[in-house]
Amino acid sequence: xxxxxxxxxxxxxxxxLSLLLTGCSSGNSGQTAGAKEKxxxxxxxxxxxxxEGAKIKVIRKIGGDDHTAQFLxxxxxxxxxxxxxxxxxxxxxxxxxxxxxxxxxxxxxxDGVILSHGDDAATVEGVKKLVEAGKSVVTFDSNPDVGSVExxxxxxxxxxxxxxxxxxQLVKDFNGxxxxxxxxxxxxxxxxxxxxxxxxxxxxxPGIKEVERFGVAAADTSxxxxxxxxAMLNKHKKGEIDAIFATWDAFAIGAARAIQEAGRDEIKIYxxxxxxxxxxxxxxxxxxxxxxxxxxxxxxxxxxxxxxAKKLAGEETPETYDLEASLISQEELRESxxxxxxxxxxxxxxxxxxxxxxEEDWMKVLKDHYQK
Numbered sequence: 001x002x003x004x005x006x007x008x009x010x011x012x013x014x015x016x017l018s019l020l021l022t023g024c025s026s027g028n029s030g031q032t033a034g035a036k037e038k039x040x041x042x043x044x045x046x047x048x049x050x051x052e053g054a055k056i057k058v059i060r061k062i063g064g065d066d067h068t069a070q071f072l073x074x075x076x077x078x079x080x081x082x083x084x085x086x087x088x089x090x091x092x093x094x095x096x097x098x099x100x101x102x103x104x105x106x107x108x109x110x111d112g113v114i115l116s117h118g119d120d121a122a123t124v125e126g127v128k129k130l131v132e133a134g135k136s137v138v139t140f141d142s143n144p145d146v147g148s149v150e151x152x153x154x155x156x157x158x159x160x161x162x163x164x165x166x167x168x169q170l171v172k173d174f175n176g177x178x179x180x181x182x183x184x185x186x187x188x189x190x191x192x193x194x195x196x197x198x199x200x201x202x203x204x205x206p207g208i209k210e211v212e213r214f215g216v217a218a219a220d221t222s223x224x225x226x227x228x229x230x231a232m233l234n235k236h237k238k239g240e241i242d243a244i245f246a247t248w249d250a251f252a253i254g255a256a257r258a259i260q261e262a263g264r265d266e267i268k269i270y271x272x273x274x275x276x277x278x279x280x281x282x283x284x285x286x287x288x289x290x291x292x293x294x295x296x297x298x299x300x301x302x303x304x305x306x307x308x309a310k311k312l313a314g315e316e317t318p319e320t321y322d323l324e325a326s327l328i329s330q331e332e333l334r335e336s337x338x339x340x341x342x343x344x345x346x347x348x349x350x351x352x353x354x355x356x357x358x359e360e361d362w363m364k365v366l367k368d369h370y371q372k
Contacts, residue, residue, distance in 0.1 A: 041369065044362040045313035051369075053083040054312050056305070057105045060116035061098040062188075063090030064219040065250045066275030067297045070342065071140075074301025075114060082309060082363060083370045092219040095120065102126035105135070112136040112308040114301075119143055119188045127152055136311035138304050141190045147319060153307050154320045157295040159190045161325040163197035163247070165293035166270045169327065170243055173268070173290075176205050178242040181232065182213035183225065183251035194247045194272065211241055215251060225254025233262045241267050244288075249273035252289055256281050259288045273297070274328060276342050283333050283340065290330045295323045296353045298342065306358040315360075326352060 041049050048054070058075045060068055072088040079086035087110075091098035099122055105113050106129045113135050115123065124145045130137050137152045146152050170178065182198065185191055202208055212232055216224050229244075244259075244267060246252035252271035259267050267288055271278075274294035282289045300323055310317050326349050333340045336348060346352040 070297035074298035159193035185215035229258035
């Protein structure tokens with residue numbers, strides 16, 4: 001926290017009084033244009049008690065999908081509700097741009113940084129630089145080695161639960177006998193965790209056979225996946241593939257479009273993650289996307305921001321935190337009397353989009369004050 005020097009002198013007091021009287025006589029409040037209003041809050045940590053707030057940067061490596069947009073929106077909305085200034089950036093899968101953004105944040109006047117999907121060793125070094133520069137850091141779905149940096153909290157979706165929910169449903173629907181395509185990309189911590197569950201599932205269910213596997217993470221993942229699945233379908237006749245397990249919603253969207261264009265509605269999709277675009281796709285007529293396991297991405301962003309706020313306030317935070325997963329079915333969505341989106345999904349999935357995790361009473365005080 002920055003300390004303010006108070007100069008106690010007769011001259012300063014006289015000058016202040018003079019300026020105050022001048023401001024009153026001219027009808028000017030004396031407050032600098034654009035300056036943030038200073039207020040005092042009761043029962044709020046000293047760091048935020050004078051209304052100074054904080055400046056936050058959210059940097060995400062992957063992008064080009066609705067999940068990313070929801071995540072960033074969640075962090076920004078939560079931060080601004082607390083009176084913070086929040087800047088967001090996505091590198092759209094470009095490692096160089098991602099790490100350049102981190103390097104810039106090290107020297108810029110941010111109080112805290114949230115990093116998303118920093119999967120490589122360079123991310124760990126970047127986090128070290130941020131901490132050494134006095135920034136508080138929270139990471140989401142990033143290299144687990146960032147845990148070696150003192151004071152950093154690592155968050156993630158419960159990836160094991162996400163994969164298990166989707167795969168258990170697939171196994172159940174096909175009575176343990178199915179030929180499947182695995183859409184997956186290596187290198188990302190959440191993908192590694194999901195892959196471990198996938199391997200265990202195949203090991204425990206020998207009737208589930210992998211026909212093919214592929215995947216790419218890029219700014220146009222859905223388009224590339226659609227083209228790849230279309231080419232794959234040309235190689236396999238009807239009846240040779242029963243289902244697709246997509247470990248990312250960008251994969252599932254591309255696969256769904258390819259299947260529909262090819263008229264191969266016998267193939268069912270079991271995915272992970274959800275967004276407005278995903279829900280629209282799942283509810284579409286003849287959509288092959290039957291189930292998706294997910295955590296509300298907007299809530300993920302909000303929870304990460306709360307953790308960062310607690311760090312800035314000097315409060316204790318955990319080293320790791322997993323967000324609880326839910327399974328969403330096409331059947332449940334279609335039973336609704338209206339189109340389901342990320343807002344009214346809570347009417348179908350109990351507890352969806354809401355969590356009091358790390359939301360302290362003092363945060364509610366700030367939100368009440370800054371509510372517009």
